[in-house]
Amino acid sequence: MFDRVKHMRKPKGVSFVVPHESLRKLAKVVKISLGPDAPNAVGVVSCPVDVLTKGDPAKLFRSSEILAWKMGSGIQEQGWTKGPWTPSEDKLLCDYVNLYGKGRWSSVAKCTGLNRNGKSCRLRWVNYLKPGLKRGQLTPIEAGIVIELHTLWGNRWSTIAKYLPGRTDNEIKNYLRTHFKKKDRSPEKKEKGTKAIIPKQKQPPQTQEQLPQENDMIKRAISCGNRTPSDHHEQITTESQGGKEMFFMHHPTNLEDQCLPVTCQDVASWLDTIREEDLCGGPKNLDNHPKGVMDDHHDQATAAGFSCGRVNSIDYFYNEDYIFLEG
DNA sequence: AACATTGCCAACCGCCGGTTT
DNA sequence: GAAACCGGCGGTTGGCAATGT
Structure with a gap:
């Protein structure tokens, strides 16, 4: 079991792998269907780190998602297909849009038999299937426009x-992410010791009236796109000195800063707050495990690189990605 | 040739606001 | 008025190919 879980895709947050019997009880709490394969499934309950550190297990069970992974598959979650789209799926979605038009994404599954949720369908259509989309790299002109507008709007x-007709928000997002990565590695930025991570800007709500006022700025931005990329960079740098430093400045809420460290103590103190009956169906479940089984798992876990602990009569094994509760 | 790093891109997730029930 | 639903948005992740060492 431990070897298998080591190769699972890492869910966000901290995950608790529980035996399927406990999973069934949790499933009742969060009202999800485990499906026909559940008796042979390992249940993974994942929760965001902040939930964990707030020590609110009740909240965890309300907000967490249960991923009922078939052994070794990990593809299906709560019944919806995930991952890359196949040509036949694309065709089904295109047929649906041609027939019913855009929107009503949640109906796609019912009408076409496509096993994708509405959000996934919408995203696929908007970012890939919609007619008129341009593929491939942004032209220098487009890149210039993107950078200028980003300085304007964040x-x-x-x-x-x-x-940018034919370009999606996802493309632009990806482009700028790469753009900032490149800037991050440029020698001059390293000299200054700043990070060129896309700044998270809390934009004040912008009314529609405000947009026309920016038209000349936009025009300027678009005309700027006619210059070469090197010219463009020079211009951006100049503007940076004129009060738009945020464009290349390190912002405190970057990814590293957002990561909350979770120590073993955090986990242990959180485990202290769990009512055992909530998690594993009560202590009697624990008693169902003969000592020999526990020792067996302990050996497996340590052999697989997991550390072991015991809180409130619950044995747990953990590494940096997973925590197993023995229930 | 093998391994590590980087760049690109598709897709998922959580949150939020608007709409419907 | 509250709850549920839906769509849109920005943030993030992970796979894979290209490039570098």
């Missing part, structure tokens, strides 16, 4: 995308 990808 991370409002969809707004920026509206000024």
